Amino acid sequence: MKYVDEFRDAELVQKTVAEIRRTVTRPWTIMEICGGQTHAIMHFGIDQLLPPEIELVHGPGCPVCVTPLEQIDKALEIASRPDVIFTSYGDMLRVPGSHKDLFSIRAAGGDVRVVYSPLDAVKIAQQNPHKQVVFFAIGFETTAPANAMSVVQAKALGVTNFSILVSHVRVPPAMHAILGSPNNRVQAFLAAGHVNAVMGYWEYPPIAAQYHTPMVVTGFEPLDILQGILKTVQQLEQGRYEVENGYGRAVTYEGNKPAQAVISQVFEECDRKWRGIGTIPNSGWRLRPEFADFDAERRFDVGEIRPEESAVCISGLILQGLKKPNECPAFGKECTPERPLGATMVSGEGACAAYYRYKRE
Numbered sequence: 357m358k359y360v361d362e363f364r365d366a367e368l369v370q371k372t373v374a375e376i377r378r379t380v381t382r383p384w385t386i387m388e389i390c391g392g393q394t395h396a397i398m399h400f401g402i403d404q405l406l407p408p409e410i411e412l413v414h415g416p417g418c419p420v421c422v423t424p425l426e427q428i429d430k431a432l433e434i435a436s437r438p439d440v441i442f443t444s445y446g447d448m449l450r451v452p453g454s455h456k457d458l459f460s461i462r463a464a465g466g467d468v469r470v471v472y473s474p475l476d477a478v479k480i481a482q483q484n485p486h487k488q489v490v491f492f493a494i495g496f497e498t499t500a501p502a503n504a505m506s507v508v509q510a511k512a513l514g515v516t517n518f519s520i521l522v523s524h525v526r527v528p529p530a531m532h533a534i535l536g537s538p539n540n541r542v543q544a545f546l547a548a549g550h551v552n553a554v555m556g557y558w559e560y561p562p563i564a565a566q567y568h569t570p571m572v573v574t575g576f577e578p579l580d581i582l583q584g585i586l587k588t589v590q591q592l593e594q595g596r597y598e599v600e601n602g603y604g605r606a607v608t609y610e611g612n613k614p615a616q617a618v619i620s621q622v623f624e625e626c627d628r629k630w631r632g633i634g635t636i637p638n639s640g641w642r643l644r645p646e647f648a649d650f651d652a653e654r655r656f657d658v659g660e661i662r663p664e665e666s667a668v669c670i671s672g673l674i675l676q677g678l679k680k681p682n683e684c685p686a687f688g689k690e691c692t693p694e695r696p697l698g699a700t701m702v703s704g705e706g707a708c709a710a711y712y713r714y715k716r717e
């Protein structure tokens with residue numbers, strides 16, 4: 357398959373690993389931002405191919421993992437209401453809130469539906485004018501354009517029974533938070549190629565310059581990831597800290613301008629709490645005042661919610677690259693994908709789930 361097979365070529369993989377081995381002279385810690393890349397690294401055994409000098413740590417780029425528990429509890433509260441059709445991507449249905457999940461709401465008679473696009477939720481609202489239809493709008497820059505478009509479309513069509521529960525997060529402020537921490541260990545980033553396909557990478561050079569940290573926009577196939585690692589190691593060894601694009605088949609410097617325009621039309625920046633990490637300034641998007649009618653948090657008074665997080669979970673440290681999943685005492689014991697205690701075991705993209713699935717024990 358074009359754009360897949362050539363990036364899984366075993367001979368090229370071996371050559372790139374050999375080049376990394378020839379280049380590296382001392383220890384380096386590199387963070388892959390995206391949970392999809394974490395899973396690819398585990399799935400293809402890339403971490404086991406690398407020389408011991410290179411340590412990969414796993415970043416906060418798993419949207420389900422970083423959605424705050426109180427936001428999930430709000431979703432559950434809204435989805436329990438008899439006048440509501442609650443819609444979401446499928447990966448949110450099994451994410452546990454403090455006491456239940458969307459599956460259990462549906463089992464108890466709630467109208468919870470999986471959709472493949474927020475625009476489908478707008479259609480459901482048109483077909484059910486006597487119900488309130490809510491879409492759970494979580495995620496990074498990748499999902500924001502479609503979520504913004506659903507609001508634009510609902511407004512244009514005069515659909516007044518549609519709203520979104522927003523929990524959007526952005527990558528650059530998370531990079532600032534990680535690199536600015538006094539405990540930071542990250543010396544280079546593999547940036548998440550799909551985020552950059554939307555946003556470009558024009559926001560990254562000032563961050564690389566401020567923290568003297570190389571960044572390479574990286575794809576998701578084995579050769580993409582190894583070439584991203586090679587480029588970062590070359591920069592680290594040479595004392596450079598630039599932003600390079602290793603995913604040129606999908607990413608440009610400017611990114612997708614129409615997608616960025618619809619995001620700016622509908623959303624504005626806000627402080628956002630990240631599960632396990634805490635509040636990061638300007639790291640989220642919320643609806644602009646002119647679209648406030650589509651804000652599910654305003655439409656439904658869910659009151660103050662106090663979530664109950666596990667006391668043993670160290671997922672916040674894992675999401676900042678300070679610990680590995682197998683350093684958690686609960687890993688694979690009290691905490692498994694069937695019975696997750698924390699953010700990074702909940703989602704299929706979470707680092708703990710990846711370590712569990714691919715047996716990095």
Ligand code: SF4
Pocket residue numbers: 666668669670671674681684685686687688691692696697698699700701702708
């Ligand atoms: S193994 Fe479970 S409890 Fe431990 S850090 Fe991961 S999610 Fe949290």
